[in-house]
Amino acid sequence: MKKNDFLHKHQKTLAPLLSLVLIILVTASVTPGFLKITFVDGHLFGSLVDILHRGTPTALVALGMAVVIATRGIDLSVGAVIAICGAVTAVLTVNTDWPVWIVILCALGTGALCGLWNGILVSVFNIQPIVATLILMVAGRGIAQMITEGQIVTFHSEVLDAIGNGYFLAFPIRVWIAIGLILLTVIVMRKTALGLFIESVGANVRASRLVGIEARLLVMSAYVFSGFCAGLSGIILAADIRGADANNAGLWLELDAILAVVLAGASLAGGRIYLLLTVVGVLIIQTLTTAILTSGLPVQYNLVVKATIILAVLLIQSPKTRQWLSGLFPKKEGDKKGSTTP
C-alpha cells in the first residue's frame, strides 16, 4: 500500500523520468555501444556524454522558457535571439580587440535586452505573448544578418573555444555552465519567493494582484531571463562552430524548448512549472535525436520518428489516457483507490 501511495503521489515526476530511462534502454538494445563511456586523456567520451554536450543549448533555452510559461506566456523569439547573440559574439571578437569577457557580457546583455523588448510588449502594452514574441522571432534573424552583414563570420578565441568544446573535470565545460545556471535558477526560484509569485501570477493574475503582488514587473523579468538564457545559448552555439550563422543558429530551438517544458508536466495555461523535469524533457528530446542518428536509420526518417515517440510520451501523460488505461485494468484502479483513501 505504501509503495502505491508513493507512486500515486509522484506520478507526475516519474512519468518523464521513466520515459527517459525507457528511451535510453531501447536505444541501447538497438545500438550496441550506446551506453559505453570511455575515459581518454581525462575526458569522458560516449553517446551519453554527447547527449549532454548537444543538449546544453536547448536546456538553457528551455530553462528560460519554463519561467515564461509559468507566467502564462510563451517566448517564440529565443531561436532568433540565439542568432543575434551569436552574431554579436562573432562580430565583436573579429572587429574589436576587447577582452573576451567584455564580448561575452555584451552578448549576454544583448540577449537580456531582447527579452526586455518582449517583456515590455507583453506586460506594458498587453500584447498577447505569442504575437509579441513572434515579432522578434521574425525580425531577429534579420537583425542578426544585418550584424554579420549577411556573411558567416568566423572567429578564433581560445576562451570561446573552451566554452564551445573544452573540458573541465572530465565533462564538457558547457555542460558545467548549464548545470551552474540550472542550479542557480532552482535556488533563486525555490529558496526565495520568486517562484511562488511567478506561479501564482500565472495561475491567477487577479487573485495575485489583490494580495499585492506586482505582476507586471514579474512578467517582464521572466522575459528578460528567457532572453538572457537564449543569449548564453547563442554564445555556446557560436563558440561550438567558431562562427556565427545568422540563418541557422538555433533554428526551431524554441519548439524543442517548449516541448521540453510541456514534457515536464507544465501547462501552457500558466502556473506550476518543474525546472529539473524540464531538463529531463530536454534530455528525452536530445536522446531521441542522437539515438536516431546513431541507429543507422535513414536520415529522412529522423523527424517523423522523433515526433511519433514524443507524441507517445505526451499521450502517456495525458489524464484522458490514464483514465482509459485504468478503465482497461479495473483491478489496478481498485488498488489505487484503496491506497488514496486511508
Place this chain on the structure above:
Amino acid sequence: MSNFVEGAQVVTRPLLKIDNLSKSFTGVQALSGVSLQIKSGEIRALLGENGAGKSTLIKVLTGVYPRDGGDILLDGNAINAADSGHAQRLGISTVYQEVNLIPTLSVMENLTLQHQEKVFGLISWKKAEIRAKALLAQVGLDIDPLRQLDTYSIAIQQLVAIARALSTQAKMLILDEPTASLDSDEIKQLFDLMRRLKAEGMGIIFVTHFLDQVYSITDSITVLRNGECIGTFNTAELTRSDLVSHMVGKSLEELAPSAHDHSIQRERKALLALNNVGKQRYLQPLNLSIAAGDIVGVAGLLGSGRTELCELAYGSVKPDQGEIRLGKHSLTKFSLRRAIQVGMGYCPEDRKQDGIVAELSVRENMILALQASRGWWSPISLSDQQGLVEDMIQRLAIKTPDMDKPIGELSGGNQQKVILARWLITHPALLILDEPTRGIDIGAHHDIIQIIKELCEQGMGLLVASSELEELVMFAHRVVVMKDHHKVSELLGEDISEQAILRTIAS
C-alpha cells in the same frame, strides 16, 4: 398571500407552464419544486438575490442544464430542450447579460449565424442582408447590417441580440439582466420594444436587479429564494417593502427588535476614514469611518454598490475623488502592497476568480499575502510557513488532509477559511470582507461569524458586506445601507434591525 395570480387564469391556457421543476448540483438543491405559469402578452419579472436560482431556472428552461424532475409545457406541449439552440427552435429564446454575439463579425453575420439563406446550397449574402434588415426593423433599429458588430454601442448590440433571439419565431423571450450596461435612454428604447412584443402576444421573462424597472415594465413578479418559488404576485398589488422582504426572506412584521448589544464606541478615533470617496460611473462619493474594534456592515441589494464600496476602500479600484486614510497614512496614492504593509486586508466576493490560486497548495495560498508584503527576496522559511499554517488550520478548524493539497480541491467553506487565514497571518489593522459566507455550508458559516466576532474583540476594524441581513444584525455595530451605487443611510446601535435595513432599502 391573497395576491397570487395563478388561480385567476384558469380560462386562458398559459403560454409557458413550469410544474414542480427540480435541479440539484452535487448535494446543493439549486431548484426545488418550482412551478409558475406565464400567459402570452405578459411581462414577468423574475427576482431573487444571488444564489436564489434565477439563472439555474433559466438554464434548465433552455436546456443548458438537464433537469432532475418536473415538467415544462410550452403552449400545452411538454418540451424537453437538449440545448439552447434546440430551445430556440422550440420557441424559447434567451438574451444573456453579456452580449452573446461575436463582436468581430458583421451585424448581418451575427444575425444569420444559426440559419443561413442558401441558394443552390451556397450562402446568398444578398438574401441574408434582406433578412438581417427585416430582423433589425423588428426591433426598431435602422443600422448598417454590414458593419462590424463591435463598432456599435453595447445598447445596440443588446438590441441586435434580441433581434437574433426573435429570428426563430420565438413565443417566449427571456431577458437575463439586459439593462445592466445600458443608460436611461437606451433602457427606454428597450422597454418600448418589450411593450411592442407584448402587444404581439409574446411572453417575456425579465430578470433584473433594478426595482424601479420592475415596477415600470412588468405585469407580474415571481420571487425565488434558495431555489424555491416564494410566490407570484401582480406587480400593481405588491408594495416595494413586501417585495424586498420576499426576496430576502424576512417580512417586516415578523421581525422582532434584535437583542444584540450594539453599544457604540463613539469616542474612539477613526482607524479607516473615507472622506468623500467616489468614482464616476462606479460609486457616488461617500463618507465612512471605522474605529478599531468596530464592525461596520454594508447592506443593500445585489448591484447596489456593496462590492464597489469594498474595492474602493481597499484600493484595488482607485477612486477619482476623495481621500482614504488608514491610521496616520493616506492610502490614496499607495500601491496595494504598501496598503497591505500598513495594515489593510481584503477577502473578495468572488472567491474562485479573485481569491484562491486553485493549483497552488493550501500552504502557499495562505502565506501569499504576507510573502507579497515582505517581497520575494525575503522568503518565509519553510518551517516558519508550516508553523503559521498549522496554527491557522487549528485555529480556524480548516478541514484538509494536509497543507500541501491544492486549495482547489477543498470545499468552498474551507477555501474561504484559508483566504481568511491568508489575511489573519498578516495581522491587519483593518479587514474588509465581501460576502464572507457566500456559498459555504452551515458549519463553516457559523465558524466564520464566530471568527469575525473574535477579531473585533481583539481590536481589529472590520468592514463586512453581506446580502444576509440576519448576519449583519448579529454582529455589526453600524450598518451602511447602499442603493443604486450610493450610500442612503447609516444605521447605528439600537437602530440596527433587519426591519430597519429593509425599510431603508425599499424607501
